[in-house]
Amino acid sequence: MNWRVASSINGGQQYTAAAREAYAEIARTLADDASQLSGQSTAWSAAALQLGHYRVSGICQLAGSGMGSASAADFGADHESLPYQALIERCNDNAAQCQSLSRDLSTMADLLIRAHSLYSQAEHATRSAMNKLLETAGTVFPVTAAAGFLSLAAGGVLSCSIRERRFSPAGALSSTAWAQEGLLNAASNHVNAKTMGLSTVGAGVNRSAAILSLGSSRLVNLVQGNLLHVDQVKSSRPVVDESHSVAQSLANLQRLGAQRRGNAGGSGLDYGTIAIQRYRNADGTASWLVTIPGTDGESDSAFGWPQNLEAMSSDASQRMRGDSARLVAIAMEKAGIGPKDAVALIGHSQGGIVAAAIASDMKNRYRIEHVVTAGSPVANHPVPNRTWMTSIEMEDEIVAALDGAANPANEHWLTIRGTALRDAKGAPPPAGTGEPRPPAATPVPGAAPAPVAPIAPVNPFASAPVEGASERKEITHHLRYHQAAYRNASDLGSPAVQQHEQHFQAIVGGKLEETSYWQGRMSWGPPTALNERIAARMVGQRAAPDDGR
Structure with missing residues (x-):
């Protein structure tokens, strides 16, 4: 049993009322034609059943011939019966073809509706x-x-x-x-x-997060300390590769997250690590991509479970004094990101919350052009309109729902919502695979054969497979479900998704010059001047003197 994800799209490119109605009318026409073909399929199936009844009853005369009804016994032994079997097969074939066409048209209507977000506003x-x-x-x-x-x-x-x-x-x-x-x-x-x-x-949920984090942050500081060490670390093997698309960046995010959770150790990036990549554009300017995985739960990590509350706080000062936000901000400064450089951030779960917080609260320090979040509750973050937001969420993952609100739906904020679907074991092979059709059931002698259901080809646009999914039902907060949701949204050919993809690609379209990894750990002790200076900059206070660290 495999899992697939079907996506719906909200926000992004906006249509005029006339254009939206034109697309909607096409979808309605396709749905109406599908309904009529389904009715015709039913009629052909009924005809096949009626012919079967005639054959069993011994009726061999066509209706309206003027001879009335008669049984085979009323005729001579040399009487030749109607070709019932051929007629029944032809009726069943017609029924199957009508049903197949009906299904195709219905699927086309659904894909058109989803690709163009026709009912997203409603x-x-x-x-x-x-x-x-x-x-x-x-x-x-x-x-x-x-x-x-x-x-x-x-x-x-x-x-x-x-x-x-x-x-x-x-x-x-x-x-x-x-x-x-x-x-x-x-x-x-x-x-x-x-x-x-x-x-x-x-x-609001974010106000509650602000209240709860007042206590949780103090407790965490007692356990971990509030001194954040951010150091550049080396990877023993490639983890975050060159990326020029959202899909490639999601794959990098998944690999880095697996290192942090200890699921694919040996690289030296075992936890508390983000990646920062510098790209050189054709005009000589630099642009950056910051990759931020989610919660790792290590005892001295800046990305522990309690830090989620601070990142979701309604208070900007509290958000940016949180350990995970400080880690990313310090790493961005140490990596050399300039105030005029275009920056894109991509994050999963807590990583996406932090990315939205950086875009919201450091907008005067960095030129954050695009943020991609996967499974992150960010609807209430005050992200400026100049920053493009691409949010990927699963319908039943609960984590993305922790903000208690639907994301804004406008040209610069696109939300892709995925629904996990179950594939049945033993499903017939898709059309065109070269595999044989399943054998038909042995007919009962003298009875009308049941209509044969056609093999339904797997529509590659209707949903996308979840790579590495469990056989059983699992929590869809895993990044592989968000990757499948984005694949399906892209396969639909949505203009809104294409527009956001092109905007993201423009930021990472240059030549990759460097990939650096930054790890954050908590301990006890007085904060360094760099910590104080960045924290002050985050909340608009006067910065501490620079000691070069």
Whole structure:
């Protein structure tokens, strides 16, 4: 059993009302034609069944011949019957062809709708309205909402476990995906009300993160210390390769993340490490790509679990004093990124949150042109309009829903949302593979043969395979699902995706000159002047004197 991802696209290139209606009319026409062909397929199948009934009943006369109904016994022994078998086969063939054409036209309509985001505005409005409704219900009736959410989760676990014949807690994420953002907002409202006395509705998840991180950051400092050491490290083998596209950069992000989690050790980049690449453009200017994996969970890492709260805070000062944001900012300065150099950042999970924070809060220090996030809750970050955002999220991964809101949908902010689909074992081979058709079932003597369902070719545009996916249901927060979501969105030929891809490629289109790796570790001790100077710059305070470090 394999997994595939089908993507929907929101934001990006905007259409005029006339252009949108023209595309929508084509999609409606395709859907109507598909429906009519499906009806014709049903009619041909019914005709085949009726002919089978005639053959079993011994009826050999065509309707309307003027001879009336008669059985074979009423005629002579030399009577020649109608070619029922040939007629039935022809009807079944026609039914199969009509059904195949219907399926193709329906698929074309769906692909057209997804490629051009025809109903994205309505979907975005519906999602926002549902979030607000669930937030209000969860705020006013917290016990009832919590019980309902837990019931949904339990039902999802039970259903998925039965289907997989083993305990599958990941089913809870799929069954509650539609309610996660709204109910997370409701939970945050109670946190805000209890701790700060804020209005119970609309205070926001990021405000809750700011409140909670006040305590969590102090606790983390007691355990890890607040002195951040950022050092350049060497890799014993290539990990982050030259990249000139979003897809290549996602592959680099996946490899670097695997090193940090210890899943592919031996490179010396075992954890707490980001990559910074310098590209030289044809006009002699430099541009940069910063690759930021997610949480690694090491005991003295700047990318631990508690640091997520600081990166999501509604307070800019708190965001940029967080350990993971400081690591990236210090590494960017040490790598030599200039204030006029074009910069792109790509991050997964916490790495994407930090990338959005850098774009939001260091916009006066760096020229952040493009940010790509995968599985990151960044809807509430104040990213400036000049920065292009490409966000990739999975429908049921829950992490991307932790912001409690749908991402903004405009020309510079594109969101690709993927849905994981299950491929059945033993599915017939796709058309054109050269493999034989499955043998037809042996017909019952004297009975009409059942219509043979045509082999449905695998449409390469409908979804993209998840490389290395587990046989069983798993959490879709793994980067391989986001990679598949981006592949499918690209395969659709979406103008919005192409526009964002071209913008990203323009930044990394030069010749790669250097790839450097930067590792951050926490310890106890007074902060260095470099730490203080960058922290001050992040929050707009006067910088400390430069001691050259």
